[in-house]
């Protein structure tokens with residue numbers, strides 16, 4: 698065990714992220730151009746890719762599934778624009794703003810903390826990508842925002858469970874365990 | 875832990891993200907009432923239970939969510955290949971060649 702814990706900078710920290718509007722989008726490939734126009738952000742086609750346009754983001758989670766995030770006050774506008782194209786480009790759009798709680802885990806030890814609960818090889822999750830995966834038994838969306846910064850979107854009821862593991866990990870890192 | 879290649883994500887990922895979903899290429903009769911009891915029984919309950927390469931379904935449940943097919947050797951647990959649902963059944967001779 699290390700003895701310099703007094704001088705060690707905090708290796709990792711976790712913070713809750715402010716609310717935002719979030720939607721789950723399901724659609725077919727040949728409607729995506731029309732849908733992208735209405736979303737004001739082009740939807741990416743490769744699983745794990747994130748497209749961004751002026752604080753509006755689209756994450757490809759599966760072959761026909763996307764997560765959309767945008768500022769809270771733009772949610773109603775997006776719903777209205779998507780309703781207008783429902784006949785040209787049939788799709789399913791569900792408001793999931795309230796479903797998850799989101800946290801940022803950052804610092805030099807961030808990857809170690811995420812690896813405590815997630816079995817993925819985090820080296821393969823490069824900066825600028827996001828995937829659905831598992832964290833200590835709960836389904837999460839894991840974003841790599843930077844080399845030492847991750848975002849974790851986790852269903853509300855599982856959040857206390859996941860957060861307890863994260864906080865324990867941070868304490869252990871701090872203690873040099 | 876096994877590493878499994880998801881044909882939709884095109885990544886090789888830990889088993890913990892996947893769920894096994896039984897034998898693959900078991901097709902349901904289009905009109906069940908028109909088949910004999912024996913055919914229906916076999917569809918419901920009879921599986922090949924092979925020792926060796928087994929065609930089976932998996933679901934990338936903690937990931938893209940998709941079902942796909944795999945050929946796994948039930949003795950060694952080695953995956954010979956994975957492929958998208960609906961794709962033709964790969965011949966074993968082709969798979970054994972590409973070890």
Ligand SMILES: [Zn+2]
Pocket residue numbers: 880881882883884934937938939940
């Ligand atoms: Zn997948």
